[in-house]
Amino acid sequence: MTTKNLLVELFVEELPPKALKKLGDAFASVLCEQLRTQGLASASSVATAYASPRRLAAHVTHVRSKAQDQAVLQKLMPVSVGLTADGQATPALLKKLASLGADVSDPAAAVAALKRQGQGKAEALFYDSLVKGVTLDVGLQKALDEAIRQLPIPKVMTYQLDTDCGMPHFLPGWTSVHFVRPAHGLVALHGDTVVPVKALGLTAGNATQGHRFEAAKTPVVIAHADAYAQTLRDDGAVIASFAERRGEIARQLAARAAEVGGGCRPIEDDALLDEVTALVERPNVLVCQFEPEFLEVPQECLILTMKANQKYFPLLDAQGKLTNKFLVVSNISPADPSAVIGGNERVVRPRLADAKFFFDQDRKRPLESRVLGLAKVVYHNKLGSQGERVERVSAIARAIAQQLGGEALARQADQAALLAKADLLTDMVGEFPELQGIMGGYYARHDGLGNDIAEAIEDHYKPRFAGDELPRNPVGVCVALADKLETLVGMFGIGNLPSGDKDPFALRRHALGVVRMLIEKDLPLDLGQILATSAEVFGERVFTSGPMPSETPEGSIGIGSIGVKIDPETIPKVRDFIYDRLSGSLREQGYSAQEVDAVLALRPQRLSEVARRLAAVRxxxxxxxxxxxxxxxxxxxxxxxxxxxxxxxxxxxxxxxxxxxxxxxxxxxxxxxxxxxxxxxxxxxxxxxxxxxxxxxxxxxxxxxxxxxxxxxxxxxxxxxxxxxxxxxxxxxxxxxxxx
The missing domain is CATH 1.10.730.10 (Isoleucyl-tRNA Synthetase; Domain 1)
Incomplete structure (x- = not known):
C-alpha cells in the first residue's frame, strides 16, 4: 500500500512562550504515536514538530490512507455455553456471531468454522475474523483529539465558538471550547489531499495565516504536506520550526555582537533564548544602546532588568563586563530599523533609571542599620522571624568557624551571618528578589566591611543549583553551611519534609549543598556534631504564628503561640536525608551501587573521607x-x-x-x-x-x-x-x- 506524508496544523492566538516548545513536541509525538497505534503510521515514520507563536504543527512521514486489515482470533464463550450436548449452536452463540457480522444462515457451517482451544471446563470457542483497517479520516480524527487532550497546557482558556463556525449543530454564543488559546484555523493534508477532520469547532482545510504584518500572501495556501515549512517561509514570512528559528536567532546574535567589535558577546542564557524564540515568527536582531552612566549600577541589576522585563540580550566585553549596548530580537524587518531601535532604547531607559535610583537610595543606609528590621519579617509562622533565624544561623556559623579557623574566623563568620539577610530589606532586592545576597555583597563593600565579609554575604546562598560554584572563602563556607543546616533542621523539626516531587523549601538542594561543601572543600567537620549544634540553637523558644512582637498592639497577646522544640529524632532523620542525597550524587558520578552502599552503610561522619574510602573499596x-x-x-x-x-x-x-x-x-x-x-x-x-x-x-x-x-x-x-x-x-x- 502506498503512503504519503501527513501535515496537521492548529493555527491559534499567541501561545504562552515559556511552554511553546513543550507544547509543540507533545503535539507531534502524541499525534504520531496515535497513528502508529492504529496502523496508519509505521515504526519508521518520523514526526517533525513545528511550533511558532501562533501555530502548533506536525509533519509525519509514511502515513497510509487506510490501515491494513488484520486477522483476529476472538474468544466467544465456553463450549458448554455455546454448544448443546449434541454439538448444535445455542441461541447465545448465534446471537454473538451475528453481532460480529458472521453468516449464521447455516448454523452448522457457522459452528464448523469456529476453533476450539483449552481442555475440559476451560475449553472455549474462538471466531477467526478479519478486522478492517481504519481509514485515515477516522484514524486521524481520533489521533488529533488525543493529541489535543494530552497537550501539557499550563493554563486552560475557555472561550465561545464564533457565530460563523460552520457547524450548525453548535449554538453560537452558548458552546464553550477549552484550549490553551482560541483556535482559528486547522490544516490537515495527506500529500496534497485535505483530510476532513474537525477540532475545536474548526474543519480542516489547506490554508493558514502567515506573519501578521509581513506575509506576502493572505491566506497562505499549503499545496502539499511536504511544502509546509517552505511555503510558510516564502509566502508567510514565518520560520515554522522552533529549532530552526532558535538557531537563526543565535546566529544573528553572534553576528551583531561581532559587528559591535571589541570582543563583545551576548550573554548566554538558554531559557531567555527559548522564550524569545517563542515570541517571534521571523527574527531580526538589532543593536541598541543606553547611556554609559547607568554602568555605575552593579551589572547584575542591569542585566536582570533587561532580561526579565524586556527580553533583551545584554552585551558583555571580552573581560565579561557589561557594556552599554544590548541586542533586541524584533519580529519585524523594516527597511529603516531606526524607529524600532529608538523605541526599545526609550523603553529600557526608565527601567535602568529605576535600578540606579534603588541602588543610590539603598547605599544611604549601612547594612547593619537594617538588621533590626528583620525582626518584623516573618520567616515561618512556626520558626519565627528572619531576625530570629539570623541569630540561629550566626550561632551555627560561629561554631563551625571555631572548629575550622579559631576565634578570628569565628568573629568574621558571626559578622557575615548577622548581615547576610539584611539586603532583604533593600529597595533593589524588593524589586528583584533574585539579587538577594548579591546586593548584600555590593552594599557591604560600600560600607567598608572588607572583601571577605562581602564575598561571604554574596556567596552564602551558594550552591544555588546543581553545578553552581561554592563559596569563595572560608567565611562564606561557614555562613553557607550554617544557613543550609538551619533550614534543614528547622524544616525537619516542624515536619516540613519533601514528598515525591514536592520540595517547596528546596531541602534536597540544601542537603546537596552541605554535601558538596563538606567534600569538595575537604572540611574536617563531623556531620553528627554540626547537626547537633544546629539543633541546639533552636532552644526552647516560643514563636508566634501571628504578628511579630513589635507589630502586636500594646497590651495584646500574639496570635497562636507555638512552642517549637527540635525533637531528638529529628537529627537522625536529617542525617539520613543527607546520606540519601550523597548516595544519589555518588552514583551519578559513576560509582556502583555496591561501592556506595558499602561505604555509606558505616555512616562516615567526615564526608571529606568518602572519596578516599570509595577509592579503597574499588x-x-x-x-x-x-x-x-x-x-x-x-x-x-x-x-x-x-x-x-x-x-x-x-x-x-x-x-x-x-x-x-x-x-x-x-x-x-x-x-x-x-x-x-x-x-x-x-x-x-x-x-x-x-x-x-x-x-x-x-x-x-x-x-x-x-x-x-x-x-x-x-x-x-x-x-x-x-x-x-x-x-x-x-x-x-x-x-x-x-x-x-
Whole structure:
C-alpha cells in the first residue's frame, strides 16, 4: 500500500512562550504515536514538530490512507455455553456471531468454522475474523483529539465558538471550547489531499495565516504536506520550526555582537533564548544602546532588568563586563530599523533609571542599620522571624568557624551571618528578589566591611543549583553551611519534609549543598556534631504564628503561640536525608551501587573521607581474594546477629583449641599491625589491601571450626574471635555489601 506524508496544523492566538516548545513536541509525538497505534503510521515514520507563536504543527512521514486489515482470533464463550450436548449452536452463540457480522444462515457451517482451544471446563470457542483497517479520516480524527487532550497546557482558556463556525449543530454564543488559546484555523493534508477532520469547532482545510504584518500572501495556501515549512517561509514570512528559528536567532546574535567589535558577546542564557524564540515568527536582531552612566549600577541589576522585563540580550566585553549596548530580537524587518531601535532604547531607559535610583537610595543606609528590621519579617509562622533565624544561623556559623579557623574566623563568620539577610530589606532586592545576597555583597563593600565579609554575604546562598560554584572563602563556607543546616533542621523539626516531587523549601538542594561543601572543600567537620549544634540553637523558644512582637498592639497577646522544640529524632532523620542525597550524587558520578552502599552503610561522619574510602573499596574489590572475603564477612555478620547477646571483640588465647582458630587469631594480629598503621595514616587503600592475607585462615576456620560449641566458654571465645575479625574488616566500609 502506498503512503504519503501527513501535515496537521492548529493555527491559534499567541501561545504562552515559556511552554511553546513543550507544547509543540507533545503535539507531534502524541499525534504520531496515535497513528502508529492504529496502523496508519509505521515504526519508521518520523514526526517533525513545528511550533511558532501562533501555530502548533506536525509533519509525519509514511502515513497510509487506510490501515491494513488484520486477522483476529476472538474468544466467544465456553463450549458448554455455546454448544448443546449434541454439538448444535445455542441461541447465545448465534446471537454473538451475528453481532460480529458472521453468516449464521447455516448454523452448522457457522459452528464448523469456529476453533476450539483449552481442555475440559476451560475449553472455549474462538471466531477467526478479519478486522478492517481504519481509514485515515477516522484514524486521524481520533489521533488529533488525543493529541489535543494530552497537550501539557499550563493554563486552560475557555472561550465561545464564533457565530460563523460552520457547524450548525453548535449554538453560537452558548458552546464553550477549552484550549490553551482560541483556535482559528486547522490544516490537515495527506500529500496534497485535505483530510476532513474537525477540532475545536474548526474543519480542516489547506490554508493558514502567515506573519501578521509581513506575509506576502493572505491566506497562505499549503499545496502539499511536504511544502509546509517552505511555503510558510516564502509566502508567510514565518520560520515554522522552533529549532530552526532558535538557531537563526543565535546566529544573528553572534553576528551583531561581532559587528559591535571589541570582543563583545551576548550573554548566554538558554531559557531567555527559548522564550524569545517563542515570541517571534521571523527574527531580526538589532543593536541598541543606553547611556554609559547607568554602568555605575552593579551589572547584575542591569542585566536582570533587561532580561526579565524586556527580553533583551545584554552585551558583555571580552573581560565579561557589561557594556552599554544590548541586542533586541524584533519580529519585524523594516527597511529603516531606526524607529524600532529608538523605541526599545526609550523603553529600557526608565527601567535602568529605576535600578540606579534603588541602588543610590539603598547605599544611604549601612547594612547593619537594617538588621533590626528583620525582626518584623516573618520567616515561618512556626520558626519565627528572619531576625530570629539570623541569630540561629550566626550561632551555627560561629561554631563551625571555631572548629575550622579559631576565634578570628569565628568573629568574621558571626559578622557575615548577622548581615547576610539584611539586603532583604533593600529597595533593589524588593524589586528583584533574585539579587538577594548579591546586593548584600555590593552594599557591604560600600560600607567598608572588607572583601571577605562581602564575598561571604554574596556567596552564602551558594550552591544555588546543581553545578553552581561554592563559596569563595572560608567565611562564606561557614555562613553557607550554617544557613543550609538551619533550614534543614528547622524544616525537619516542624515536619516540613519533601514528598515525591514536592520540595517547596528546596531541602534536597540544601542537603546537596552541605554535601558538596563538606567534600569538595575537604572540611574536617563531623556531620553528627554540626547537626547537633544546629539543633541546639533552636532552644526552647516560643514563636508566634501571628504578628511579630513589635507589630502586636500594646497590651495584646500574639496570635497562636507555638512552642517549637527540635525533637531528638529529628537529627537522625536529617542525617539520613543527607546520606540519601550523597548516595544519589555518588552514583551519578559513576560509582556502583555496591561501592556506595558499602561505604555509606558505616555512616562516615567526615564526608571529606568518602572519596578516599570509595577509592579503597574499588581497589579492594578488584583483588582476587575480595569475593571470598566479602562473602565471609557477610556470614560473620549473620552469625553475630544471631548471638544471644552483644558480642565483644575480645579473645582469650588460652581457649583457642583448634589449629584453624589459632591460625586465624595469629593472622589477625599480624594483619592488624599493618592495617592499623595504614588507618592511622589515612591510607584506606592499604588498610583494605592488608585484609587479603586473611582469606586462607578465614576459609580454614569456617571449614574446620564449629562456632556454636557445646562448651559455653569456647563458643563465647570463638564469637569474640569473629567479632574481632568483623571489626578489622569493616573499618573503611561494610565489605559484606560487596558480596554477590
Amino acid at each position: 581497589t579492594f574489590a578488584a583483588l582476587p581474594e575480595a569475593p571470598a572475603l566479602a562473602a565471609a564477612n557477610k556470614r560473620v555478620g549473620n552469625i553475630l546477629k544471631k548471638a544471644d547477646a552483644e558480642v565483644q571483640p575480645v579473645v582469650r588465647p588460652e581457649l583457642l583449641k583448634e589449629p584453624a582458630e589459632t591460625a586465624l587469631h595469629a593472622a589477625l594480629e599480624q594483619v592488624a599491625s599493618v592495617a592499623d598503621a595504614a588507618w592511622a595514616d589515612g591510607d584506606y587503600t592499604a588498610n583494605l589491601k592488608a585484609l587479603a592475607a586473611l582469606k586462607g585462615p578465614v576459609d580454614a576456620f569456617f571449614d574446620q571450626v564449629m562456632v556454636n560449641a557445646d562448651d559455653p566458654a569456647l563458643k563465647a571465645n570463638r564469637l569474640g574471635l569473629l567479632a574481632t575479625l568483623h571489626q578489622a574488616m569493616n573499618r573503611v566500609a561494610d565489605l559484606s555489601r560487596l558480596a554477590a
